[in-house]
Amino acid sequence: MKFQSGYPTDDTVTKLYDEMDFQRACQAYLWGIPAVGLNEWRKAQKDVFGARNGEMLSYLDFSEKLGILTPNYTTPYILTLLDLQESGPFVVEIPAGQMAGMVMDIWQRVLSDMGVVGPDAGHGGKYLILPPGHEKVEAEGYFVVPSPSRTVFAGVRLLDADKDKAIRELIPGIKSYPWSPSGPGEVMPTRHAGDKKWSQMPPRGMAYWESLNEVIQREPVMDRDRLILGQIRFLGLEKDKDFAPDDRQRKILEQGVVVGEAMAKANTSDKRVEPPFWPGTRWKHALVVSVDQRMPGYDQFDERAAWFYEAVAISRAMLTQTPGVGQRYIASYKDKDGAWLDGGKSYKLHVPANPPVKTFWSVTAYDEDTRQMAVTDQGRPDIGSRKTDITTNSDGSIDVYFGPTAPAGKETNWVQTVPGKGWFAYFRFYGPTEPFFDKSWALPDIEKNT
Incomplete structure (x- = not known):
């Protein structure tokens, strides 16, 4: 940056405004995630x-x-x-x-x-x-x-x-x-719904901003969003105005959606807003936002982006504090050693006996890139207590295996993953019981299966 008599030069002013708008584009990406996800589903509901x-x-x-x-x-x-x-x-x-x-x-x-x-x-x-x-x-x-x-x-x-x-x-x-x-x-x-190709995943590139603009144009302005709406009008996103970004705005928006999504990935898979659920493990709450997205003194921003980047919908039941009612989701993105889960490697998850659930439990593997169920030859992304042919150990525990191929003799307890792609796991507790809440029952980390 260069200054003359304390004032920024013309080139520096241009650079500063470009940087301001780039930073705002990144934050606008995070801000828009929950609405864009539903807007994509709204369009699929009608058009697909x-x-x-x-x-x-x-x-x-x-x-x-x-x-x-x-x-x-x-x-x-x-x-x-x-x-x-x-x-x-x-x-x-x-x-x-x-x-x-x-x-x-x-x-x-x-x-x-x-x-x-x-x-x-x-x-x-x-x-x-x-x-x-x-x-x-x-x-x-x-x-x-x-x-x-x-x-x-x-x-x-x-x-x-x-x-x-x-x-x-x-x-x-x-x-x-x-x-x-x-x-x-x-x-x-x-x-x-029918067997049709579709997705409610927030799109990449300019399609993200086009979808967010649809939300801005269709929906009433809410007081909590006015400050952000005031910032992104310099990017061509403004209520009751056509979205027609010039070359400068388009370049910034294209860069902003790339860095914004990278921020969303970090904010989701390495949550700084949430400690491990079981101390010393890699497992954390997947759902870290409240049903009204508010806390005393502030509205949730990072928490909202963390959940809705990789998931859709929330209810009070999904944040239950009452034993035997509702459900809870605990997520892991890394193995015991702290390495990201890799679709080309083999892993084991040891589920101790008597999982604390009144209804059922399941563990599901999802694709890192799409945050959707991975398409594999197996055609099933999970193992759970309702699977009738699951193999149980003599002490009542269950070993679940993840990897591109099943370990010999473990086919019924195996979930297939895709080489070259990252993945993550959700462990769902339906009707979690008291040992879940007091943590007297704990799930160990996913480990490499050697």
Whole structure:
């Protein structure tokens, strides 16, 4: 930098503004992650799956779930992406049964839980979702959920141990329809999403900014975002204005999305916001953000980016503090020696006897690059307590193996990984019990299998 009489020269002014805008682009990438992830799913719902506005789609098998960030391979998902500006007040209705879910705004903040952890407490109910600014509604027989955003995510997962029975008996009772004071509109039953190539992963390159611009143009301005919106207008992202970046802005945006994603990777896989869950291990909470993304004195930024870079959706049940209720996710990206997990190497995870769960547990391997289930010849990314042919040790413990090929005789306890690609693991506790919370039961690190 050069100065004359204390003032920056013209070249230095240009350099400083370029640097300011580059830094803002990097932070805007992190800021936009949760909304861009849902916006990509919103577009897929309409353009790939051909769904009507608010129509509930079921994602039941491996191929249907391939586009989702870190899905659970085991549990069926039924959900919708809803445009409240188009629909007006809208109802999502669920039957009584073992299911859990949520209603979220475009920033993936929880507006209401649903199912066994929601106000219906597993008895079924009608959730009436109101558009931004809608007058207060008193509707007997409905759980009224005001939304601050035009786009809403609403969905549940089925938790019954008999998956086929749950699909057969519960999905027909999941439906959605518009609502008015004079009564409900046309009812839309749930249908299969279908085996189509799709992804809700935030895109790379200029496509990321185009998707973020769609969010900015579609959604109401929220007070907490005004400062960032004021900064990124110098990058061509401004409410009620066309997104047409000039050459300078485009170059900065292209650089910003590369460095922004690198920051997101570090912030997710090497979380400085979270200590190890079991002291001395590599395991940390995967979900480190609260349901409203707020803490006393500040709104969560790094925590929000850490979760939504590699995952989608959140609910109060996923942060349960009540033994036997909800679920918890613990993640690992490194082996016992501190090396990143490598798809070309062989590993073993020793799961001690009596995992602290009321419902079930599973451990799933995900692709580092896409944060989705890896596509392998095996066609299954997880091992869990509901796998009927799993081999158990004499003391009740279970050894799970990861690698490109199965160790001899360990095929039923093996998850295939892809050489040349990194991966990470989620260990899910469904209905975690007291030994999980008091940490009297602990999961050791993933180790190289020699």
